[in-house]
Amino acid sequence: MKIAFDIMGGDFAPAEALKGVQLFFDENQDQTVHLLLIGTPETHADCDKLLEPYKGRYTYIEAPQVIGMHEHPTKALKEKQQSSIAIGFGLMQAKKADAFIGAGNTGAMMVGAMYTVKNIPGVQRPTIASPVPRTDKKFNLLLDVGINADCKAENLVQFAILGSKYMQHVFGVENPKVGLLNIGEEEGKGNLLALAAFPLLKENKDINFVGNVEGRDLFTTKADVIVCEGFVGNVVLKMTESLYQLLIEERKLEDEFLDTFNHEIYGGTPILGINDTVIIGHGVAHALAFKNMIDVARKNIKVDLPGKLKSYFAPSEEA
Amino acid sequence: MKIAFDIMGGDFAPAEALKGVQLFFDENQDQTVHLLLIGTPETHADCDKLLEPYKGRYTYIEAPQVIGMHEHPTKALKEKQQSSIAIGFGLMQAKKADAFIGAGNTGAMMVGAMYTVKNIPGVQRPTIASPVPRTDKKFNLLLDVGINADCKAENLVQFAILGSKYMQHVFGVENPKVGLLNIGEEEGKGNLLALAAFPLLKENKDINFVGNVEGRDLFTTKADVIVCEGFVGNVVLKMTESLYQLLIEERKLEDEFLDTFNHEIYGGTPILGINDTVIIGHGVAHALAFKNMIDVARKNIKVDLPGKLKSYFAPSEEA
Numbered sequence: 001m002k003i004a005f006d007i008m009g010g011d012f013a014p015a016e017a018l019k020g021v022q023l024f025f026d027e028n029q030d031q032t033v034h035l036l037l038i039g040t041p042e043t044h045a046d047c048d049k050l051l052e053p054y055k056g057r058y059t060y061i062e063a064p065q066v067i068g069m070h071e072h073p074t075k076a077l078k079e080k081q082q083s084s085i086a087i088g089f090g091l092m093q094a095k096k097a098d099a100f101i102g103a104g105n106t107g108a109m110m111v112g113a114m115y116t117v118k119n120i121p122g123v124q125r126p127t128i129a130s131p132v133p134r135t136d137k138k139f140n141l142l143l144d145v146g147i148n149a150d151c152k153a154e155n156l157v158q159f160a161i162l163g164s165k166y167m168q169h170v171f172g173v174e175n176p177k178v179g180l181l182n183i184g185e186e187e188g189k190g191n192l193l194a195l196a197a198f199p200l201l202k203e204n205k206d207i208n209f210v211g212n213v214e215g216r217d218l219f220t221t222k223a224d225v226i227v228c229e230g231f232v233g234n235v236v237l238k239m240t241e242s243l244y245q246l247l248i249e250e251r252k253l254e255d256e257f258l259d260t261f262n263h264e265i266y267g268g269t270p271i272l273g274i275n276d277t278v279i280i281g282h283g284v285a286h287a288l289a290f291k292n293m294i295d296v297a298r299k300n301i302k303v304d305l306p307g308k309l310k311s312y313f314a315p316s317e318e319a
Numbered sequence: 320m321k322i323a324f325d326i327m328g329g330d331f332a333p334a335e336a337l338k339g340v341q342l343f344f345d346e347n348q349d350q351t352v353h354l355l356l357i358g359t360p361e362t363h364a365d366c367d368k369l370l371e372p373y374k375g376r377y378t379y380i381e382a383p384q385v386i387g388m389h390e391h392p393t394k395a396l397k398e399k400q401q402s403s404i405a406i407g408f409g410l411m412q413a414k415k416a417d418a419f420i421g422a423g424n425t426g427a428m429m430v431g432a433m434y435t436v437k438n439i440p441g442v443q444r445p446t447i448a449s450p451v452p453r454t455d456k457k458f459n460l461l462l463d464v465g466i467n468a469d470c471k472a473e474n475l476v477q478f479a480i481l482g483s484k485y486m487q488h489v490f491g492v493e494n495p496k497v498g499l500l501n502i503g504e505e506e507g508k509g510n511l512l513a514l515a516a517f518p519l520l521k522e523n524k525d526i527n528f529v530g531n532v533e534g535r536d537l538f539t540t541k542a543d544v545i546v547c548e549g550f551v552g553n554v555v556l557k558m559t560e561s562l563y564q565l566l567i568e569e570r571k572l573e574d575e576f577l578d579t580f581n582h583e584i585y586g587g588t589p590i591l592g593i594n595d596t597v598i599i600g601h602g603v604a605h606a607l608a609f610k611n612m613i614d615v616a617r618k619n620i621k622v623d624l625p626g627k628l629k630s631y632f633a634p635s636e637e638a
Contacts, residue, residue, distance in 0.1 A: 135565065146502055149502060149509060149510035149511075149513075150510045150511050181554060183465055183468060183549070183550055183553040183554065183557075190468060190550070191468035191469045191548070191549075191550040192468075192469050194468075194550070214553075214554070214557050215553065215554040215555065215556065215557030215558035215559075215560075215561065216557040216558065216560060216561035216564075217561075218558055218561070219561065219565060229510070230502070230510075231502055231509070231510040231513070231551065232550065232551045232554055234502040234533075234534065235500060235502065235533070235534040235551055235554075235555060236534060236554060236555075236558065237534065238502075238533050238534030238535040239534035239535065239537055239555065239558065240534075241534075241535060242534065242535035242536075242537070242538065243562070245535075246454065246538060246576070247566075247574070247576075247577070251574060251576060253572055253574055253577075255566070255570060255572055257565070257566075257570060258566070258572075
């Protein structure tokens with residue numbers, strides 16, 4: 001399998017991205033994984049030097065341009081066709097890569113995914129999902145976490161399906177429990193969206209709906225997949241991430257559970273509902289996050305998650 | 320001033336409620352505060368025994384009925400007119416109490432407030448606000464935290480005004496900074512509601528609007544008052560409360576900042592935008608919370624917050 005990797009993306013790229021690649025090769029002996037590292041010509045020599053022991057496991061692709069973290073996504077993608085992000089999506093479009101990953105400009109990664117990789121037919125809104133730590137050392141999958149700020153009830157049902165299949169196939173969670181993020185335990189509680197979504201989730205035979213999940217249940221094992229509108233999901237996600245910074249990094253608390261609030265452990269955020277695997281890293285990703293991002297991409301490809309999603313949402317097109 | 324207190328409300332009532340009263344009398348020597356303790360006839364003797372040293376600082380009012388935590392609010396209020404909650408609101412209506420507080424059935428407290436105390440004319444939606452701990456040992460006020468699950472932009476502007484006046488008058492925060500809970504830093508980010516609310520907040524001369532506040536800023540000093548729809552506010556609040564339980568109570572971490580996640584410190588949740596002071600306690604309130612609830616009610620009355628809100632929202636009616 002070929003995984004394209006924008007090594008220029010992220011606040012600490014390319015140094016941390018390359019260290020992440022090194023870590024991945026160190027830990028993973030699977031020779032079928034070939035990385036396509038996309039970086040500036042200036043980084044080429046450093047890369048080859050660092051990865052000398054792993055020759056043959058990667059190809060360096062020179063990208064003369066880089067899209068900055070704060071550039072306008074659509075404009076930048078159009079004007080910088082030789083940027084690492086544009087080249088990455090070019091490889092996807094030409095079927096020369098099975099996945100594209102990177103921690104660069106999130107908007108540009110999203111726009112690129114939507115316009116080149118595109119939705120699976122039948123998926124109304126692709127979504128981004130994020131792991132949320134929980135007390136049993138596993139994690140819950142929360143989605144959407146930001147690209148769909150306003151949602152319809154039908155979108156939440158699709159998120160439930162996308163999230164369930166991701167947890168089942170990529171992380172081996174059998175029959176994942178789906179919860180609806182809400183402000184009360186009982187059916188009949190909630191805002192208009194939650195009230196409309198509850199019966200649709202309840203009657204859907206393809207998911208294991210367990211009912212409402214409240215703010216206090218986010219870190220528990222009440223559900224494996226938690227669906228919500230992107231607005232609230234994003235607030236929850238950033239709040240969770242800030243706790244790691246506040247409590248572990250600043251206040252130096254020592255606690256195994258709080259350690260799992262480190263987003264680097266989880267790698268990146270998959271875009272679910274598109275035709276191929278694209279994973280967006282956190283802007284502040286370090287080597288550990290990059291290594292895990294590569295590994296999550298590898299798992300997605302290995303189980304052919306996009307293929308499985310396509311057979312579910314667009315079975316006729318598959319046949 | 321007279322503060323009516325439903326000592327039968329809450330999972331640990333009346334024992335913890337009475338201990339809270341005792342604590343309050345111990346710590347507060349202000350003889351102008353007279354408590355109207357509303358409880359069952361069976362509790363009367365225990366109360367008088369416990370509060371023997373404080374004779375004259377309270378009056379016991381017997382309520383033969385109690386509304387359970389899970390009863391239907393409107394139905395229960397109608398059918399149990401001799402319940403502690405119904406009697407409390409009766410005292411408010413008859414102007415025999417300046418405030419009513421309790422940790423009983425939240426719905427019944429809300430319904431009672433809406434139907435007997437009623438909105439200040441000009442306030443579209445009364446709101447409930449909750450303190451959120453922050454790193455400098457003060458707190459941010461988050462509102463709405465649950466009674467207005469779906470909001471319009473104009474509601475958020477009123478929440479900003481109500482929250483600012485509460486923080487200014489009751490907690491002495493000069494010119495409180497108001498933030499809009501959102502999913503990005505810049506204007507132009509957000510869901511439809513946030514996009515509509517931002518310009519209204521920005522142009523309002525009666526508040527000190529500082530822009531968007533993200534999930535990661537909730538525990539920081541970026542704002543003093545954070546406005547949001549009740550749905551997301553409730554999720555944030557319950558998540559915050561669960562951290563205290565998970566990290567301090569269960570995992571026994573020791574940390575001064577995390578200690579401030581204990582909701583008992585803050586007493587209760589004021590209903591803002593109604594004609595008098597009503598404070599709702601947390602169902603699991605203990606003595607400390609009850610003591611603080613009485614104290615917050617005292618402060619509200621002392622500065623005449625309801626009067627100040629009325630002169631702002633309905634100046635003509637005042638004149």
